[in-house]
Amino acid sequence: MPFWKRVAAFLLFLLLLLPSAPVFGEGGGEESAPSESVTTDRETGKTHRAVRDDDLCRQIETIYRAAKKRAHRSSFRGYCGAYVANQLVLLGINETYVRANGKNAYDAYCKLEYTTGGYRVRAYGGKQYSLREALSAIQREDPAPRNILVGFQRGISKSGRKYGHVLFIHGIQGGLVYYSDSSARIVNDVEYKEGEPIVCSLSAFTDLYAEYKLDGVIHFLAPEETYSASTVETSAGSSENAPAVG
Numbered sequence: 001m002p003f004w005k006r007v008a009a010f011l012l013f014l015l016l017l018l019p020s021a022p023v024f025g026e027g028g029g030e031e032s033a034p035s036e037s038v039t040t041d042r043e044t045g046k047t048h049r050a051v052r053d054d055d056l057c058r059q060i061e062t063i064y065r066a067a068k069k070r071a072h073r074s075s076f077r078g079y080c081g082a083y084v085a086n087q088l089v090l091l092g093i094n095e096t097y098v099r100a101n102g103k104n105a106y107d108a109y110c111k112l113e114y115t116t117g118g119y120r121v122r123a124y125g126g127k128q129y130s131l132r133e134a135l136s137a138i139q140r141e142d143p144a145p146r147n148i149l150v151g152f153q154r155g156i157s158k159s160g161r162k163y164g165h166v167l168f169i170h171g172i173q174g175g176l177v178y179y180s181d182s183s184a185r186i187v188n189d190v191e192y193k194e195g196e197p198i199v200c201s202l203s204a205f206t207d208l209y210a211e212y213k214l215d216g217v218i219h220f221l222a223p224e225e226t227y228s229a230s231t232v233e234t235s236a237g238s239s240e241n242a243p244a245v246g
Contacts, residue, residue, distance in 0.1 A: 056171050056178040057197040063170075064180060064195035066090050075194060078159065080182040081105060083195075084149065084168045093117045093147060093220050103164025106151030106216040119147070119220040126153070126214035132206040134217035139172060146171045147220040154213040165212060177205040 067086040068074065076083040081101045088094040095116040100108045109115070110123040122141075124134035131150065138145050148169040155165040169179040176199050185192050187208055192198045200208075 051174065052176065052199055053171070053173045053178065056173065057199065060170055060178065060180050060195075060197040063087050063090055068195075076182045077194075078157075078183040080166045081163075083182040084166050087168050088115075088117075088149075088220075091147065093119045100166070101163045102151065102155065102160070102166040103153050103215060104151075105149060105164075105166035106218060109149065109218045110216055115220060118223045120223075122219040122221065124217040124219070126216045129214075129217065130206075131209060131214050131217070132202065134214075135172065135177075135202060135206070138217070138219045142219075142221075144171065144173050145219060147222065148172070149218040149220070150209075151215040151218070152209065152212040153215040156211050160212070164215065172202070175201060177202055179205075 067083060067090060068076070070086050070090065071082055073082075081099070081104075084105060085094075085097055085099065089097055093115050098108050106123075106126075109121050110125065112121045114120055122138075124137060129137065135148070138148065150167050150169065152160075152165040154161055155163075167179055167181050169177055171178045179198055180195050181192070181198065183194055185198060185208065187198055187200045188204055
């Protein structure tokens with residue numbers, strides 16, 4: 001037998017002795033570990049690790065795509081009122097589209113008992129609460145709250161000073177705030193694109209908007225019905241394409 005054939009046969013023999021590699025994607029792979037975030041509380045200086053809620057992040061991504069589809073837009077380009085209004089319809093909090101600029105969004109809900117979607121309204125006015133105080137008060141009532149609107153009478157950009165700003169927090173879990181914004185944001189030296197899930201500590205969130213003038217915070221308390229992705233997809237078919245800005 002030629003020398004090269006003997007070498008090839010020997011190498012094939014060695015390969016057969018090696019253990020089989022695991023096959024992924026066919027039921028035999030390992031599950032990915034939950035992502036972990038490290039946060040530091042600005043006031044106490046304490047650092048703690050929190051497991052990131054990937055379901056909330058997926059919800060934000062799904063809602064953002066559906067909101068653009070519903071509004072017939074490729075981007076909201078800072079039109080915060082339109083972005084939040086579409087989110088509230090898609091989540092079932094409102095049955096109808098509520099047109100409001102950032103500085104008017106809190107006022108549209110603060111005197112209501114229920115939304116048109118049957119969610120109870122709890123208002124925390126900016127004259128009585130700072131942003132951190134309002135969110136802390138909500139957490140005392142519900143340790144893992146969902147569906148929080150934050151309205152600012154005035155922002156820091158040229159349009160923000162004129163129209164204010166509004167954003168929607170999908171949830172606060174394990175000390176982390178889960179939300180997205182209608183324009184790019186830099187949080188803890190990380191740049192987030194429009195609509196991208198932002199996950200940060202309560203301190204980082206309140207620091208980011210410290211120079212904004214708070215109008216108030218609304219906590220929408222859900223009825224027995226829960227959020228479902230199918231509701232989002234079916235609600236994305238029509239839209240009042242309002243140019244509400246913030």
